[in-house]
Amino acid sequence: MHKRKPNGDARKRLLEAARRAMKNAYAPYSKFKVGAALLTTTGKLFVGCNVENASYGMTNCAERAAIFSAVAQLGPKMEIRAIAVVNNHNAPCSPCGACRQVIYEFGPKAVVYFLGSSGPKELPVTDLLPEGFRLK
Ligand SMILES: [Zn+2]
Helix, strand or coil, rough: CCCCCCCCHHHHHHHHHHHHCCCCCCCCCCCCCCEEEEEEEECCCEEEECCCCHHHHHEECCCHHHHHHHHHHHHCEEEEEEEEEECCCCCCCCHHHHHHHCCCHCCCCCCEEEHHHHHCEEHHHHCCCCCCCCCC
């Protein structure tokens, strides 16, 4: 059985990995670089960064980049245990609505680490996305 919540070391490792990935972000328009790192229930780590586009609507978030990479590597049964998101302005920044739904799809029990308006936060994705959409 896997633990629902990673320990403090895992959280630190995730935040560090997210910061490293953030440095690779492609954000020439907003200058708002974001990095994400996720830990799967099998202990694997994946990272992502935001990738903007001159056609703004095609911009992709760091969280989804990390999740899609994990699915590409591990397959559709990949499950997220925890995901961390950081940005280069040290600004409060929780995952956007679209990413919350995608985190929920692959990790209904996932814990999300982010900077809230009053400091670092750690919340189950279901607190960020009550009544998440599911087809099954
Ligand atoms: Zn997003």
